[in-house]
Every structure is written in structure tokens, then in C-alpha cells.
Amino acid sequence: GAVVSQHPSRVICKSGTSVKIECRSLDFQATTMFWYRQFPKQSLMLMATSNEGSKATYEQGVEKDKFLINHASLTLSTLTVTSAHPEDSSFYICSAGRGGYGYTFGSGTRLTVV
Amino acid sequence: AQRVTQPEKLLSVFKGAPVELKCNYSYSGSPELFWYVQYSRQRLQLLLRHISRESIKGFTADLNKGETSFHLKKPFAQEEDSAMYYCALRETSGSRLTFGEGTQLTVNP
Numbered sequence: 585g586a587v588v589s590q591h592p593s594r595v596i597c598k599s600g601t602s603v604k605i606e607c608r609s610l611d612f613q614a615t616t617m618f619w620y621r622q623f624p625k626q627s628l629m630l631m632a633t634s635n636e637g638s639k640a641t642y643e644q645g646v647e648k649d650k651f652l653i654n655h656a657s658l659t660l661s662t663l664t665v666t667s668a669h670p671e672d673s674s675f676y677i678c679s680a681g682r683g684g685y686g687y688t689f690g691s692g693t694r695l696t697v698v
Numbered sequence: 699a700q701r702v703t704q705p706e707k708l709l710s711v712f713k714g715a716p717v718e719l720k721c722n723y724s725y726s727g728s729p730e731l732f733w734y735v736q737y738s739r740q741r742l743q744l745l746l747r748h749i750s751r752e753s754i755k756g757f758t759a760d761l762n763k764g765e766t767s768f769h770l771k772k773p774f775a776q777e778e779d780s781a782m783y784y785c786a787l788r789e790t791s792g793s794r795l796t797f798g799e800g801t802q803l804t805v806n807p
Contacts, residue, residue: 616793625707627784627799628742677742681793686732689742 586612588680590690597668597697605663605693607678614680617661618687619653622675634661668697700725702787704798711775712806719770719801721759721785730788731761731768732795737781745770745783755779775805 587610597603607617616635620628632648634640634655642648650672652664661680665672678690701724711717723729733745746754748761748768759770768785785798 618794628797630794630796633794679742679795686744686747687795691741 586610586680586682586688588614588678588688588690590678590693592693593691594694595696597695599669599697600667602664602666603668603695605665605676605678605695607661607663607680607690609659609680609688612680612682612688613658614661614682615658616681617653617655618679618681619651619661619663620677620679622677622692624675628677631663665695668695670697673697700729700787700789700796702785702796702798704783704785704801706801707799708802708804710804710806713777714774717772717775717779717803717805719783719785719803721768721770721798723766723768723785723787725766725787725789727789731759732786732788733757733759733768733770734784734786734797735781736784742784775803777805777807779803780805 589608591606619631621631622628630643631646632640632642632653634653636655636658640653655661673696675692677692679687703722731748734742735745736742757772759768761768782800782802784800786795788795
């Protein structure tokens with residue numbers, strides 16, 4: 585079946601540095617990628633939607649200059665958290681859309697900013 | 699704006715008992731509804747979608763447009779059903795999913 589690989593699974597970084605999270609569709613082409621953020625014991629909150637070759641569409645309240653999304657190919661999307669701060673610590677999940685076949689989720693990345 | 703509500707954050711039942719996880723939605727159009735499940739230390743995965751009208755792992759869910767609900771049911775819960783369950787909605791013309799808050803189901807032996 586369709587698999588989405590998300591790396592790294594965990595990352596700890598110092599405040600002020602940037603962190604890149606990768607999301608790859610391994611055996612299918614993902615025309616659309618979604619990036620979510622999940623706080624402890626809360627639901628998934630959509631951050632942005634990206635289509636291959638075009639700029640991402642950010643949800644209200646999400647800083648596009650802070651959360652840079654690149655979807656340069658049909659199999660790779662990246663989320664870069666720039667100048668990370670402790671409040672950016674969270675669980676980030678990507679999801680690849682496969683048209684009428686639904687969505688496939690990555691395993692998530694636990695970001696801790698110290 | 700669309701919204702998905704799962705009123706129970708925690709639900710605990712005994713093995714063999716019936717279980718119902720509630721989901722209500724608000725959306726002005728005709729949505730597509732999903733149930734996703736997340737087992738411990740695993741990624742989110744699709745359990746079922748209303749347009750398929752299928753039963754997966756003994757679970758069923760019927761879309762009730764009058765009550766704007768999409769409750770997930772299973773007549774006899776198993777211990778391996780213990781997981782986090784999310785109800786989600788997709789707009790008619792869009793592709794984004796809106797998730798409910800999730801319900802942690804625990805099936806006790």
C-alpha cells in the first residue's frame with residue numbers, strides 16, 4: 585500500500601536554529617501534501633496545504649515566514665521551522681493526498697526546542 | 699466554517715461490550731466523513747469512510763444528515779481496538795480534512 589516516510593521522527597534543537605522535516609511518498613505521487621501540528625492530547629490542526637510546484641496555502645494564524653513549506657516534486661515535501669522557539673515544540677505530521685484514494689499519513693516528528 | 703465535534707475524550711468499555719464513539723459535524727454542504735484510528739506508537743490510518751459503506755474490523759458508521767452525525771459503532775469490542783479515534787470531514791469541493799478532537803478508547807479485559 586501507499587507509504588509516506590517522514591523524517592526525522594524526533595529532533596531536539598536549540599532556540600533560534602532552524603529545523604527541516606521531510607515527508608516522502610515512497611510508492612506513489614502525492615499531488616497534495618498537508619502539514620499538521622498536534623499538541624498533547626489535542627487534535628490535528630492543519631497548518632498548510634501544498635501542491636507540487638506551487639506555493640503553499642497557509643491556514644489562518646500560521647506564520648508562513650516561520651513555517652516554510654517546499655513541495656518541489658511529487659514525492660517530496662519539506663517543512664522548515666525557522667528560528668525555532670520553545671513554543672514551537674510540538675508534534676508535526678504530514679499527509680499526502682492521493683486524489684480519490686484518500687490520504688496517507690507520515691509517522692510524525694516530535695520537535696523539542698530547548 | 700466546518701467543524702467536527704467528538705464529545706467524549708475518553709471512553710472505556712469491557713471486552714465484548716458494544717461501543718459507540720460519537721461524532722457530530724457542522725457544514726453547510728454535503729461533506730465526506732471519515733474515521734481515522736491511531737494505535738499506540740503508530741501513525742494515523744484510515745479506518746473507514748462513509749461513501750464506502752463498509753465494515754472494517756467490525757466497525758461501522760452511518761452518516762445521519764438529519765442529525766449531522768457519523769457515529770462509529772462496534773457490537774463487540776476487543777482489546778486490540780484500544781486506540782485513539784478521530785472523526786474527520788472533507789468539504790465537498792476541497793481536499794483538506796478537518797479533524798475532531800479525538801476519542802481515546804480503552805477496552806478492558
